[in-house]
Amino acid sequence: MFTGEEKVSGELIYKGRILNLRVDRVRLPDGGMALREVVEHAPAVGIIAETGDGGLFLVRQYRYPAGEFLLEIPAGIVEPGEEPAETADRELREETGFKPGALAEVVQFFTSPGFSDERIILFHARELSPAPKECDSDEFMDLVRLDRRQLQDAALSGEIRDSKTLTAIYWFLSR
């Protein structure tokens, strides 16, 4: 039976806008020591937003760290004091102009557990109805609607190159 790694000391390298960087010294299960570089990031939500005809809303936006435009499910960071379901409701309105009549948590996962604590809570939003769109001034995105067949093609062809979106699409198609 393996045990975990125990923090011995830590140093905050950078405190930023959407992330902090920490380097911790840890004790390994065999008593040895190692350094762990950890990117602290707030939890985020992703929304599997089902359209009336059984497809999904996706958004296309430029992702600077990736250096390319990506087609993704609507998503966003959980703000301080917000419940994840509130974030999902808010981000869906901001990014699609629709609000959900039904919203259910699907699954939670770490995006890069080797170097970050970022966790995504995935929601399934149904019974969408138009809602006043409040777009973040910082966000430039295209709204796209794909039906089941297009989702399958986009996932298999490599057009979808975002982890949470692949998980969301395969979950949706498997139902």
Place this chain on the structure above:
Amino acid sequence: MFTGEEKVSGELIYKGRILNLRVDRVRLPDGGMALREVVEHAPAVGIIAETGDGGLFLVRQYRYPAGEFLLEIPAGIVEPGEEPAETADRELREETGFKPGALAEVVQFFTSPGFSDERIILFHARELSPAPKECDSDEFMDLVRLDRRQLQDAALSGEIRDSKTLTAIYWFLSR
């Protein structure tokens, strides 16, 4: 039509063992300026390792940034000079003690495109045969074999909490 974001200047904040942190100043599509925090990380591979009876090999290990044990597909960082397929072959041997008779790329994706350039190349490994196991001294992990039904249960129940592994399992089950 939206255009991307253009780098104006950048600062290297931290140069580390598995990641670097950079903060860039970028010009937005509307001419405005913004800061982008970018975690540079080498590409990694994940391996959908199919066992003879139609299940998958997974590994359970402590993930310090996540603060918990996670059940994941075998995976690892592409070392300098290595082709991703070579990494997949090496990591599979190191983590499972098996080598693939057939290895095919499935899909590539970004794990956290909002703040990192980390990209995972997912491989499907089949026709596994025993190979001398060379375990990294830094790695402590348990090898687990799950059949299709167990994979489905583990994904739906929330036992799988790793992004690449959920993508891998849903892809595998959808075939």
